[in-house]
Amino acid sequence: MTTSEKFFHMAIAVLLFYGVMAAILLLTQRLRSRNGERVQAAAFLGPSLALIGIGLLYPAGVTIYQSFFGAAVFDPPFVGFDNYTALFTNSQQLTVLRNTLFWVLLTPTISTIIGLVYAVLVDRASFEKFAKALLFLPMAISMVGASIIWKFVYDYKSGESTQIGLLNQILSWLGIDTYNFLLEPPWNTFFLIIILIWIQAGFAMTILSASIKAIPEDMVEAARLDGTGPWQMFRHITVPSIRPSLIVVLTTITIATLKVFDIVQTATGGNFDTSVLAYEFYRQSFVAGNQGLSATIAVVIFILVVPIVIYNIRQMRKLEAR
């Protein structure tokens, strides 16, 4: 199929879509009764439910089904719960789980703390907009781009050679031995985590800053009149007032962290014991040809994410209700 043919098919699809929508609207327009409204709702809800079924539920079901099969690209054998056992006993997979734990514990907390402190510090400062833009900029860079930038920052050459890595250049200026940042586990995982924190701190700062600005002026004034110092203000007024936002930020970053793939792929390719669940899922499926294990990892990520998503949505509702 050539590109022009593809565009032709797409044009037909778009027209068809408008046609169907118009038909639904015309057919249901006349129905004014309570029953009519129900028909109208069903007519609009039906297609989206069908798409959710095809696009989300069916693949999820197939993934769970596949997680009970072994390692072959075509016609893998049935292995029951072997993949799940392997995931929690194989030493390589245990390293992956350990790294994921590091990521999930450190990234959301540190990014949120940095974002919160920064938001409080620049709040109402004369250079506030500029300072915020500075921290927000990394958000605009793709994960792959950010990882390539940091890979250059971490670049290693032995002491005598010309350095192209910023950090090692600084080390050699200070007269300290150069260090191969991406090589030594488990420290290399922490250097990768820094990349995501660099990206996510801006997101945390933006949301929290907006939230701080929403604290009622009279409350702040009353506290001031009562003689609260800056630390007490932060501890007893600011943080409790923005609690729901804090939780939304924390959970949103946690979900993003559980999905982290690009950074590991770009910076180390999962080598030197830096792999995490979301990367291992890809590697098992597409590189090592073990679809069963990769489906198992996908299921585990799903199980880990679901409670966080539910909690996140609940907090978001609370936030919107206020």
Added chain:
Amino acid sequence: MITTRTRRGVATLAVLAMSGLGLAACADDSSSDGSSNSAGGEAPGAGQPECAQLEQFGDLTGTTVSVYTSILPPEQQAQEDSYKVFTECTGAKVDYEGSDQFETQLVVRVKAGNAPDIAYIPQPGLLKTVVSSGSVVEAPQAVADNVDEFFGEDWKSYGTVDGKFYAAPLGANVKSFVWYSPKMFSDNGWEVPQTWDDMLKISDEMVDMGIKPWCAGIESGEATGWPATDWLEDAVLREQGADYYDQWVNHEVAFDDAGVADSLDLVGGILKNDDYVNGGFGDVKSIATTAFQDGGLPILDGDCGMHRQASFYAAQWPEGTTVAEDGDVFAFYLPTTNEDNGKPVLGGGEFVAAFDDRPEVQAFQTYLSSDVWANEKAKATPGGGWVSANTGLDINNLKSPIDKLSAETLQDPEAVFRFDGSDQMPSAVGAGSFWKEMTAWITGESTSDALKNIEESWPAS
């Protein structure tokens, strides 16, 4: 927070996009199921001298062959140019599609029932995998005849799965090369070494001069480690011989057999020797984080003397570097350790697998396996960087000295060619534990642990 209005807009867009995709997918694929090898009729190019060998295919005007490959620009241009004789003589069109995710996407496309007509598969292991899907068609007799005539027995076996011949070889590369600086060698009175010991003697002399003799880099994203697997394969071929190598690749000899361990220690004598590596980069461990593309570059600065890497490394030298026997850099054949094993040559290449047997597909397959195409391709690649094991290839049609050297090495009657072992092993090993454990071995793991871990990862069935 996203407002309701924009949310609605996003949803509409998503529905639009999805319905468009769905329709486009449905409308695809309406392949005919012709079974004859020739279309009959008079070919459009009949009578022209260069079309003489293609007239058998008949008139294919109006047909299209889709090709899916990992060969991307700038090499893509030379590929497409080399099809001109075919398209002009038969009237068929060739629809070329390259992807840097070829290995993963091919499997995805085969599974989805959206396989291309022809795929250039760079690994016999991957060929086996897609053949197991049942959608690869056997090569027509004309292709088998061409391969019998122009390629060795060994090359035919890499395109054969379970006794059935599927895929003819296309391009080739030679991995058993050591890159060096001809100027550095002549300044110090060194000859190109003929034995492994001579090579180590030169290495020691370099150490005495204060140069790290070897440089190496095995970082290659998720494929990190593959250059080290090539080192081991070359060593096994030299120390233990080709028969042992075949048994090892097919797991008839355990991966951690004593012979393999000996060979890995032979490699370790160079790669894990602090006096020998890693010129211009750092200690032994720095090999693991040095990109394979950068691995040999310190040769240009005189920071190291030698770099074992395949013929295709010619593309990595910066612009303005002369790659020739009397130039800035050139390569010599990695010497053998045991004369009894002949002249082992490790290499790689692509194979042409077909997923359809329409006449135009079979005609194109036949064309690619012929000496006509090999020479057309050589002429279409004036910049160099391509070679084939096709014995009908006239070496004089190759332009660059390294391509000539590669072709001579492949066509040498003494040569015992073997295909890259990790590309033939099951992907759990070849693209999994083998790469990973060789990387771990460079960063400190012992020979026995590395080999034992690979052996344990070999799939049971």
